[in-house]
Amino acid sequence: MDSLYALSLSFAILWLSLLPVLTASNLNHYITPNFTANRIQFVETSGAFLESLNGTFRASISTADSIQSLFYFSVIHVASNTIIWSANRNAPVSYSAMHSLTIHGLGITDDLNRVVWSTPSFNSKVAALQLLETGNLILVDAHNVSLWNSFDSPTDTLIIGQRLYPGQSLTAAVGNNNLSVGDYKLAVTSEDLVLRWRGQTYWKLSMESKAFKNSDTPVSYVEMSRTGLYLFGADGLKAVFQVFLEPSDTKIARLGYEGIFSIISFIGSKWVQDFVKPVDICQRPFTCGKLGFCSNQSPTCICPTGFHNGAQEHDACVPIQDTISLPSSCNGSGNTSEFNSSTVYIELQKGMDYFGNHFNQPDS
Known part of the structure; x- marks a missing residue:
């Protein structure tokens, strides 16, 4: 058993020694097919395998949580370590999931070899993946014509030089x-x-x-x-x-x-706010979760009579009596199977309205 363990360990060490070792000094600003990467390969560069010409941005297999169990293919502003774009937002993968660049495009497959994200089909073959100094990640053909770029697939962030069009x-x-x-x-x-x-x-x-x-x-x-x-x-x-x-x-x-x-x-070594809207937090829908009443006084969120803030869902108001169970909303087919004999309804006190703002009056 010990000899089998020693053999496995030796094989693992040999395998790791054959992997490409990248450091901050030798990251390229473009890669060509056929290229594959996972988090394990590029652990020494914190998942980064591509860098813009002056090192302002990096393309990286990164994580958004401290546990580091779920990873995204992202573009990161290096100085602040801020994610500005992510490919697989709805499908994070493990550290061993494969990121591939072929002549057909860029893709991510999970541990079961299922495609969780990919670029669309192109009429030309992909010649390179480039990360520009603007933060734009682009695929180009042999004539350096752009086939796809991350600026045209915005996530939650807009950076200097990136455009958003109507729609x-x-x-x-x-x-x-x-x-x-x-x-x-x-x-x-x-x-x-x-x-x-x-x-x-x-x-x-x-x-x-x-x-x-x-x-x-x-x-x-x-x-x-x-x-x-x-x-x-x-x-x-x-x-x-x-x-x-x-x-x-x-x-x-x-x-x-x-x-x-x-x-x-980004000034010095920190982010400074220039513009924040809306200022009135009560103008933002769902500030106080389900059934919560938003007030500009303290506390901001108040639950109606018979309810309190639940421990399982932040700022959501749930019945004080544990025996009461509120059904979820009806689905489009009108299925009312959840409305059974165990459902109890609580009357809200006067003054409680559905959400309203500058554009919509609340319904009592």
């Missing part, structure tokens, strides 16, 4: 440690930049005093520069709306998991 949006993550797609969106329309929760608008850029309107022409795209946020018209020269910000070479605009849109600048 596109930033989508918040579920939580700090869970990058899965949540319910909050920052959407670009032909007239404005808006925050929405499950399709319901709760903030518009046009309602802000810092947003200067210069034109009534339709919005063609949103772009952030080192000096501000701009909604440009069709000519790309005149801004329909503009928000001036303190100059900074590194800015990111992010829709947080709690539904707050912010623009922050």
Whole structure:
């Protein structure tokens, strides 16, 4: 048994010694097919296997939690160690999952060899994967023509030089440690930049005093520069709306998991807030979870009579009596099997309304 263990250990050491060893000094800014990588291979570079020309950004197999059990293929701002884009948001993988670049594109397979994320099909063969100094990850063919780029597949973050077009949006993550797609969106329309929760608008850029309107022409795209946020018209020269910000070479605009849109600048060695909306937290849907009443006083969230904050779901109001079980909402087929004899209904006190904001009046 001991000899078998020693043989296995020797084989493992030999296998690890054959893996490519990359350090911060020799990461390339492009790779070519056929290339494969997993977290184990690049543990010495914290999962990074690609770096922009000046080292501002890295492509990495990284994790969003301290446990380091679930990994995402991400683009990271190196100085702040901030994830600005992730491929497999809804399908994190293990440390041994394989990331592959072939002539057909980029893909991720899990431990069972199932494809969990991939780029679309192309008419040309992929010649290289490049990470630009702008933070844009691109696939190019043999003529250096772009076949795909990460800027066109936004997640929850917008960086300098990246554009959002009408119909596109930033989508918040579920939580700090869970990058899965949540319910909050920052959407670009032909007239404005808006925050929405499950399709319901709760903030518009046009309602802000810092947003200067210069034109009534339709919005063609949103772009952030080192000096501000701009909604440009069709000519790309005149801004329909503009928000001036303190100059900074590194800015990111992010829709947080709690539904707050912010623009922050990296100054020195820390992030500094430039712009945060909405200011009134009670204007954000679901601030206090299910059935919670939002107040601008302390405490912010109040549960109605007969309810209290549950231990299992943050800020969700649940019945005080443990014997009472509230059914979930009806599904589209009208299935009412959950409404059985054990269901008990509690009457809410006067003054409790469904969610309302500047755009929608509450229903009593």
